[in-house]
Amino acid sequence: MEKRVITDSKRRKGLMAASALLGGVLVLSACSGGDDSSPSAGTSQKSQAQVDKAAAQDVSEAQISIEPKTGSTNASINNAAKVTVVKGTLTTVAMRTAAGDTVEGTIAADGKSWKPDAQLERSTTYKINATAKDSDGREAHENGSFTTVSPDNSFIGNFTPEDGSTVGVGMPVSINFNKAITDKAAVQAGITVTSSSGQEVVGHWFNSQRLDLRPEDYWTGGSTVTLKLALDGVEGADGVYGVQQKTVTFKVGRNQVSTVDAKAHTMTVTQDGKTIKTIPISSGSPDNPTYNGQMVISEKYKETRMNGATVGFTDDDGKGEYDIKDVPHAMRLSNSGTFVHGNYWGDPSIFGSANTSHGCVGLQDVKGAGDADQPAAWFYNHSLIGDVVIVKNSPDKTISPDNGLNGWNMSWAEWTADSAA
Known part of the structure; x- marks a missing residue:
C-alpha cells in the first residue's frame, strides 16, 4: 500500500508538470500569433496615424x-x-x-x-x-x-513709318513680312490702324508678303495715326506664328502735294491747298520718260550715289550708262529708281525747257551755292517722307501701285477688293 501511494503521488506530480508544460506551450503559441488586438500592435498603428496627421499639417495650401x-x-x-x-x-x-x-x-x-x-x-x-x-x-x-x-516657325513684319515720326499725307502703313502669309485674314485681323481724324483705314495685300493700309483719301493734315500689331501667336501659315505685339504712333504733317507737269517742265508745290512755289524741272527724256501718277516720297538722302547699271542703264543696251557718286538732295519715288533730286552736271538752260533725264525729276543744284539759292535744296528742306509728288503729261504709263508706296494709283474699289478683312 505504501508503495502504491508513493507511486500515485509521483504520477500526480508528473501530470501536473506536464500540464504546466502544455500550458506554457499554449501561452507561447498565443503570443506568437500576432493578434491585431494585442497591446503592442495597437501602439504601433497609433504612432503611424500621428505621423500621417503631422505630415498633412505640414503641407502648404498654396x-x-x-x-x-x-x-x-x-x-x-x-x-x-x-x-x-x-x-x-x-x-x-x-x-x-x-x-x-x-x-x-x-x-x-x-x-x-x-x-x-x-x-x-x-x-x-x-x-x-x-x-x-x-x-x-x-x-x-x-x-x-x-x-x-524658333525663327523657322515664326514671322515678323517690317513696317513703315517709324514710331514717333512725322510724315506727309500720302504715307501708307506698309508691312513687309519675312515669310509668305497663307492665312491673310488671321494676320490682318491682328493689325489695326486708326486715325484721330476718324478716317476709315483698309488694308490691301499686294502679294503674300506685303500688306499696305491707308484711307480712301490722303491722311488729314495734323492727325495722329496709330498702328497696333497684335500678331503674337497668330498662325500666319501652317506652323508659322507671329511674335510681334506693339503699338506705333506717327504724326501727319501739313498737307503738301507737288505736281510735276512733264510737258510744261514745272513742279508746282502746294501746302494745304495753296501754291507756295513753282520750280523749273527737267524730267525723263523721250527715250526714258518719267512715270505718270501719284508717287510718295519714301526715302530722303542729302547725298547719294546713282549707278545706272543697278536699274538696267548700260552702254550695252544703248540706254546710256551713268555712275554719279554725289547726287544731291535725292528723294526716292519708286523702288525701280525714280527720284526727285538735284542736278549740278546738266546745262542750267534745261531746267524749265527740256526733259533730259533717265526718268528722274531733276532740279537745278549748283555745287557750292547756298541752299537758299538752289531749287533742289529748297524742295528737299521743305519735304517730308510721305509727301505726294504727282507726275502728269509724261508719255510713259502710270506707275504700278506696288512700285514704291504708290497705292494711291488704285481706285478705292480696287484697293478694298484685295483686303482680307
Whole structure:
C-alpha cells in the first residue's frame, strides 16, 4: 500500500508538470500569433496615424501654376511666361535660360502673379523655379521648363513709318513680312490702324508678303495715326506664328502735294491747298520718260550715289550708262529708281525747257551755292517722307501701285477688293 501511494503521488506530480508544460506551450503559441488586438500592435498603428496627421499639417495650401506647361515648344516670346498662385502668395520666382542667364521679372503687388520684365528671345529654353507661402507660412514649390518659338516657325513684319515720326499725307502703313502669309485674314485681323481724324483705314495685300493700309483719301493734315500689331501667336501659315505685339504712333504733317507737269517742265508745290512755289524741272527724256501718277516720297538722302547699271542703264543696251557718286538732295519715288533730286552736271538752260533725264525729276543744284539759292535744296528742306509728288503729261504709263508706296494709283474699289478683312 505504501508503495502504491508513493507511486500515485509521483504520477500526480508528473501530470501536473506536464500540464504546466502544455500550458506554457499554449501561452507561447498565443503570443506568437500576432493578434491585431494585442497591446503592442495597437501602439504601433497609433504612432503611424500621428505621423500621417503631422505630415498633412505640414503641407502648404498654396497652389502654384506655371505657364507654358513644362515641355511646351513654340511658346510665345511676349505673353506665354507667367506664374500664378491661389491660396497663397509668391515669395520668389527665378527664371533662367538653359545657359544660366537670369531673366528679370516682377511679382505683382498682391503677390498672386509674376511675369518677365521684357520680351523673351526666340528659340530659347527657359526654366522657372517658384516658391509660395500659404496663410500659415507653409511653403510650396513648383518648377517648369519650356522653349520659345524658333525663327523657322515664326514671322515678323517690317513696317513703315517709324514710331514717333512725322510724315506727309500720302504715307501708307506698309508691312513687309519675312515669310509668305497663307492665312491673310488671321494676320490682318491682328493689325489695326486708326486715325484721330476718324478716317476709315483698309488694308490691301499686294502679294503674300506685303500688306499696305491707308484711307480712301490722303491722311488729314495734323492727325495722329496709330498702328497696333497684335500678331503674337497668330498662325500666319501652317506652323508659322507671329511674335510681334506693339503699338506705333506717327504724326501727319501739313498737307503738301507737288505736281510735276512733264510737258510744261514745272513742279508746282502746294501746302494745304495753296501754291507756295513753282520750280523749273527737267524730267525723263523721250527715250526714258518719267512715270505718270501719284508717287510718295519714301526715302530722303542729302547725298547719294546713282549707278545706272543697278536699274538696267548700260552702254550695252544703248540706254546710256551713268555712275554719279554725289547726287544731291535725292528723294526716292519708286523702288525701280525714280527720284526727285538735284542736278549740278546738266546745262542750267534745261531746267524749265527740256526733259533730259533717265526718268528722274531733276532740279537745278549748283555745287557750292547756298541752299537758299538752289531749287533742289529748297524742295528737299521743305519735304517730308510721305509727301505726294504727282507726275502728269509724261508719255510713259502710270506707275504700278506696288512700285514704291504708290497705292494711291488704285481706285478705292480696287484697293478694298484685295483686303482680307
